[in-house]
Amino acid sequence: MSIEKIFKNLILLNIGMFILIILSTQYQSSLLIELTKSLDPGFFDTKFGVVLVIIILLMYLVAVYCLYNFKPIGRSLFLLTIAGYIICLLLGKIQIIGQVTYVLQYIATLTDGAIITLIYFSPLKEKFKS
DSSP: HHHHHHHHHHHHHHHHHHHHHHHHHHTHHHHHHHHTTOOOOGGGGHHHHHHHHHHHHHHHHHHHHHHHHOHHHHHHHHHHHHHHHHHHHHHHHOOOOOHHHHHHHHHHHHHHEEEEEHHSGGGGGGGGOO
16 A cells, blocks of 8 residues: 555544544533533633634644645644644643543544654655645
8 A cells, every 4th residue: 555545544534533533522421421510611611712622623624635635735734733732632621531532532643643744754745845
């Protein structure tokens, strides 16, 4: 399998993980939902926090589209999106999530790392120099 095909499959896997994470948070146990409600409000309970999450979500969608089509802006945008996601994690409150959601987030993080490695440190980086 060519490195280009592996790269495109990683992007599709990353998108799939993102969708599954959203779906898995909707089907958490009632105990986890009650524990989450008992936590103090955090950064993402503010309007600015919600707007920031929406902006990062839109950046993610544009970034993966650009990466899939080997557009040069995709590399920087994806890296910026990952940095924004990390900042959001640092600003957020304690999260209580189920095992399935945790595993999906872990796999998504691994695919993020693999994508970054391929776009910056493999021969594939030349495809973004158009």
